[in-house]
Amino acid sequence: xxxxxxxxITTSNFKSTTKKILAHAYNVTDKTLNKWLAPHQEAIGExxxxxxxxxxxxxxxxxxxxxxxxxxxxx
Numbered sequence: 001x002x003x004x005x006x007x008x009i010t011t012s013n014f015k016s017t018t019k020k021i022l023a024h025a026y027n028v029t030d031k032t033l034n035k036w037l038a039p040h041q042e043a044i045g046e047x048x049x050x051x052x053x054x055x056x057x058x059x060x061x062x063x064x065x066x067x068x069x070x071x072x073x074x075x
Contacts, residue, residue, distance in 0.1 A: 013058075013074050013075060014054040014057040014058055014061070014073055014074060014075065015054060015057075015073065015074070015075050016051045016052065016053055016054060016057075017051055017052050017057055017072070017073050018050055018051045018052075019033060019034070019047065019052075021072050021073070022052065022057070022060070022067075022072075022073065024069065024072060025067035025068070025069040025070065025072040025073050026064070026067040026068065026069075027067070027068050027069065036064060037060065040059075040060075040063050043059055043063065044056050044059050044060060044063075045059075057073055061073075
């Protein structure tokens with residue numbers, strides 16, 4: 001029997017996050033983060049009120065992978 005637990009990423013795991021904190025979580029500059037996100041703007045959606053929503057963060061993580069400092073974007 002397989003005893004490994006599967007971890008599911010859901011919007012309830014993420015919090016609203018600014019670009020600056022998101023860049024810090026990925027350990028890159030704001031400029032680099034913008035370059036990484038540019039091709040995916042349609043999938044991510046509009047950056048409003050100076051932060052990404054938990055749903056947008058979920059989309060970004062699914063596109064870029066979990067950042068080194070995931071504690072900065074997770075609840």
